[in-house]
Amino acid sequence: MATVGTDTVALSAQQQLVRESIRDICSEFDDEYWREKDRANEYPTEFVTKLGEHGWLGVLIPEEYGGAGMGTAEVVVMMEELAASGGGFAAAQAIHGGIYNSVPIVRYGSEELKERLLPGVADGDVAIQSLGLTEPNAGSDSTSIETFAEKDGEEYVINGQKIWISRVDASDYLLLVARTTPKSSVDKRTKGISMFLVDVQEALDDGTLTMNAIPKSASNAVHAYELWFDDLCVPADSLVGERGNGFYQLLDGLNEERLVIAAECLGLGELAIQKGVDYANERTVFDRPIGKNQAIQHPLAKAYAEVQAAKQLTYNAANVVDEETGTAVGAQANMAKYLAAEAAFAAADAAVQTHGGFGVAREYDVERYFREARLTRLVPITQELALNYVGENVLGLPRSY
Ligand SMILES: Cc1cc2nc3c(=O)[nH]c(=O)nc-3n(C[C@H](O)[C@H](O)[C@H](O)COP(=O)(O)OP(=O)(O)OC[C@H]3O[C@@H](n4cnc5c(N)ncnc54)[C@H](O)[C@@H]3O)c2cc1C
Structure with a gap:
């Protein structure tokens, strides 16, 4: 658990409670x-089950559907703490989708869908851990996705391919983003996109979904897949929200989510930094702790200042995000994600350097x-x-795409 220095952000009583409960778990x-x-490349099932038992997977689900009814101000504390606890980014990522993929259902799902699914999600019994957006031919240009859902009577028939889709192995349902009108036939490229809930096991069993894990080098406890x-x-009622408006409905809430990603980086x-400081204090070379050397101290201190x-930016924005909307929050959320990821990278780099050769030893x-x-x-968006x-929406620079 990270305890470096004095916390520079004042927490509300509710945030303090969240922090203590999460630390305890x-x-x-x-x-x-x-x-x-x-x-072992193994999903942390025990950890996720424990969080589910304590109701944390339902943190954003309204109380009327069995959730905790909390908001961004609390979730930033929760996810920062999960990462800081020792699990790092992987611990937060293990449940990130499970928390955020039900947000479109809460906001845009039918009453029937909400009553059917949300109480189970809140209890940890139903996992909607996966969001299928990215495609090999579209990448960051999400509106160029080609996976298509064709209406056929009371069903939609889906064909296409996705890549880098996380936690499909830990999901009962995949929230799939597909085109329902080709890009060439819409007046705005953000239109004609819809969201669907796919029963993962059913689709795997009947062979209409196949998946391959992508071998990767980071966050190995959380798996990512290529899907066909x-x-x-x-069924037609698997449509979440309004047909053709899925892109807008998915993006709504994205700023809050981006702040939470920033909090995961902070953790x-x-x-x-804590690991680096501990080692700098205990490792003795040339008869003195290596932490006495400014070459060791300064990168850690600089990274601490950056974190x-x-x-500050992340928490300030998180505390007002429910009241403010639009570009102001978008700017803060994107800046927070950018700065927090850079700070995390500087911190991890300093910690590795502090450890000398042991910086690459797994046991440290x-x-x-x-x-x-x-x-x-x-991820989930590049720097x-x-x-x-920020360049386009805050500084008024021309769009690059
Ligand atoms: C471990 C992992 C888990 C993931 N989980 C999921 C998931 O669960 N669901 C999901 O849908 N996706 C997921 N993704 C996909 C992720 O969101 C994308 O990888 C990411 O958005 C970048 O897209 P890309 O990899 O196609 O890069 P590309 O879009 O191909 O970009 C390549 C490079 O070009 C740069 N670039 C491209 N266009 C511009 C521009 N206009 N201006 C400046 N630079 C530009 C990018 O910043 C990047 O550096 C995951 C990815 C990883 C690695």
Whole structure:
């Protein structure tokens, strides 16, 4: 658990409670647990089950559907703490989708769908851990997706391909983003996109969904897949929200989610700094602790300052996000994600350097934080695309796409 320095952000009583409860749960999962999950490429089922038992998977679900009815201000604390506890980015990512994929259902789903699914999600019994958006031919240009859902009587028939889709192995349902009108036939490229809920096991069983895990080097406890849909049929009422408006409905709420990603980066950065500081104090070379050397001290201190700066921005925005909307929050969310990922990377790099040769030894964990910190600069949005938002929407620079 990260305890470096004095916390520079004042927490509300509710946020304080969230922090204590999450710390308490996380204390049951030590460094060895996370090291082993990463080494074995194993999803942290016990950890996720424990969070579900305590109701944390329903943190954003309204109380009337059995959830905790909390908001962004609480979730940033929760996810920062999960990452800082020792699990790093992987711990937060293990449940990130499980929390956020039900948001479109809460906001745009039919009453029947909400009553059928949300109480189970809140209890941890129903997992909607996967969001299928990215495609090989579209990448960051999400409106160029080609996966198509064709209406056929009381069903939609889905064909196409997705890539990098996380946690399909831990999901009962996949929230799938597909075109229902080709890009060439809409007046605005953001139109003609819809969201569907796909029963993963059913689709795998009848062979209309096939999936391959993508071998990767970071966040190994959380798996990502390439997916192929071959005449996958889903009932018409699997449509979430309004047909053709799925892109807008998916994006609505994205700023809040981006702040939470920033918080996950902050937790990882705090964890790395704590590990670096502990080692700098205990390792003696030339008859003195290596922490006495400014070459060791300064990168850690600089990373700490950067994490704290990003934290101010993240928490300030998270505390007002429910009242404000539009470009102001979008700018803060994108800047927070950008700064927090850079700070996490600097922190993990400093922690590795502080450890000398042991910086790459698995048993000291910092190499794992470093791999994860590198990943935070790529997902769920690349640093470049986050900066594009600021350049275009805040500074009034021309669009690059
Ligand atoms: C581990 C992992 C888990 C993931 N999980 C999911 C998931 O669950 N669901 C899902 O839908 N997706 C998921 N993704 C996909 C992820 O969101 C994308 O990888 C990411 O958005 C970048 O897209 P891309 O990889 O296609 O890069 P590309 O779009 O091909 O970009 C390549 C490079 O070009 C840069 N670039 C492109 N266009 C511009 C521009 N206009 N200006 C400046 N730079 C530009 C990018 O910043 C990047 O550096 C995951 C990815 C990873 C690695």
